[in-house]
Every structure is written in structure tokens, then in C-alpha cells.
Amino acid sequence: MSAYRLEELKQYSDTLRTRHGEALNVRFVEPRDTDELQHYFRSLSTRSRYNRFFGAISELPKGLLNDFLAVGERERFSVVATKMVDGFETIVAEARYALHAETSTLEFGLSVDDRWQGHGIATALMTNLECRAAALGAEHMFGDTLRSNATMISLARKSGFAFVNHPDDWKLVRFDKEIHIAPKEIPCASWRLAALSRQADSPSASA
Numbered sequence: 001m002s003a004y005r006l007e008e009l010k011q012y013s014d015t016l017r018t019r020h021g022e023a024l025n026v027r028f029v030e031p032r033d034t035d036e037l038q039h040y041f042r043s044l045s046t047r048s049r050y051n052r053f054f055g056a057i058s059e060l061p062k063g064l065l066n067d068f069l070a071v072g073e074r075e076r077f078s079v080v081a082t083k084m085v086d087g088f089e090t091i092v093a094e095a096r097y098a099l100h101a102e103t104s105t106l107e108f109g110l111s112v113d114d115r116w117q118g119h120g121i122a123t124a125l126m127t128n129l130e131c132r133a134a135a136l137g138a139e140h141m142f143g144d145t146l147r148s149n150a151t152m153i154s155l156a157r158k159s160g161f162a163f164v165n166h167p168d169d170w171k172l173v174r175f176d177k178e179i180h181i182a183p184k185e186i187p188c189a190s191w192r193l194a195a196l197s198r199q200a201d202s203p204s205a206s207a
């Protein structure tokens with residue numbers, strides 16, 4: 001996967017399960033999500049928004065909204081986890097991730113709708129992000145969180161991340177996990193196929 005088109009990316013949607021077995025669809029953000037995405041962020045509690053963006057914002061500023069919508073540009077991706085509520089597809093969580101090819105790392109951040117927190121959604125989403133990281137060839141995945149964010153710190157610890165100081169902000173802590181999943185062992189079918197086709201395309205694989 002070196003160039004990305006929305007039509008190609010659309011095939012990469014996954015089904016996640018909450019702790020109680022409810023199904024969620026995880027898919028890339030599309031232009032049609034603009035209003036619903038803003039609604040999602042406006043509806044987050046002030047504290048959740050602060051923890052997600054490390055600052056007080058009431059909605060996504062225009063530049064950040066455009067970044068969310070520019071899926072695949074500069075190896076940055078946004079996904080939403082959605083659920084059907086009263087016949088409408090509703091966003092219950094979101095994540096952004098970026099591949100830093102020069103360091104073979106995948107950086108990510110995420111949030112879950114306050115009403116849906118504590119249902120295991122972030123745990124499932126992070127496992128899914130690990131599949132995506134492995135498929136993109138990342139060797140580590142990491143995120144940053146405020147030192148005061150006990151929930152994220154506890155979640156990262158349970159998900160097998162180690163903690164290091166943030167390189168230039170003492171208020172943040174970085175959580176990092178080594179990825180050692182071979183392409184054929186990636187536990188998400190579509191990402192396993194993506195990784196295998198990427199491997200087959202790479203010059204080193206045919207050398």
C-alpha cells in the first residue's frame with residue numbers, strides 16, 4: 001500500500017466487539033462524516049476532549065478537521081468506530097494514526113464517547129491498530145498522554161505498552177510497544193492480506 005485512494009481504503013473495514021459482544025464497525029473517515037465527526041467531538045466531555053488534544057477545544061478547529069478528513073495523505077489515517085443507533089450510523093470512538101517510515105514507528109491517539117467508555121472499546125481498537133501497524137511494516141507503535149490521564153495509562157499498561165519520558169514535554173508520558181507480528185500472523189484478516197500483498201510487492205521480497 002504505497003498510494004491510497006478512498007475506494008481502495010473502503011475495503012479495509014473491520015468488526016470489533018465490545019466486552020459484552022456488541023459489534024462495532026471500524027472504517028476510515030470519509031468526507032460524508034464531517035458533521036457527524038464534529039458532533040462526536042462536541043459531545044465528548046470537556047475532560048475527554050482535553051485528554052485527547054492536551055488542550056481546551058470545543059470542537060475540531062478547521063485545520064485539524066481537514067487533517068482528519070485527509071485520510072492516507074502523508075501516511076496519516078483517521079478511523080471511526082460506529083454503531084447503528086435507531087437506524088443511524090453513530091460514531092462511538094475515533095483514532096488517528098501516522099506511520100513514521102523513517103523510524104518504522106506508528107504514532108496514534110484515540111478517544112471513546114463518554115457514554116461508551118468502560119466497555120472495552122479502546123482495548124479492542126488498540127488491538128486493531130496493532131494489526132494496521134504490523135501491516136504497514138511498523139516495528140513499534142506509540143502514543144502520548146498527559147501524566148494525569150490515569151485511565152489511558154492503566155489501559156496502555158494492560159495492553160502491554162512500556163512507558164518512557166516524552167522527548168520535549170514533561171506533562172506528557174509516551175507509551176510504546178514493540179510489534180513482532182509476522183505478516184501471515186496478523187490477527188485481522190484484511191490487514192493480514194494487506195501485509196502479505198505489500199510483502200509480495202516489495203523489491204526485497206523478490207530479490
Ligand SMILES: CC(C)(COP(=O)(O)OP(=O)(O)OC[C@H]1O[C@@H](n2cnc3c(N)ncnc32)[C@H](O)[C@@H]1OP(=O)(O)O)[C@@H](O)C(=O)NCCC(=O)NCCS
Nearest residue numbers: 048051109110111112117118119120121122123151154155
Ligand atoms: C482512555 C480511553 C480511550 C479508554 O477507553 P475505554 O473504551 O473506556 O477503555 P476500555 O473500556 O477498553 O478500558 C480498558 C482499561 O482502561 C482502564 N480504565 C477504563 N476506564 C477507567 C477509569 N474510569 N478509571 C481508571 N481506569 C480505567 C482500565 O484498566 C480498563 O481495564 P479493565 O476494564 O479491565 O479494568 C477513554 O477513557 C477516552 O476516550 N478518554 C478521553 C480521550 C483520551 O484520554 N485519549 C487518550 C490520549 S490519546
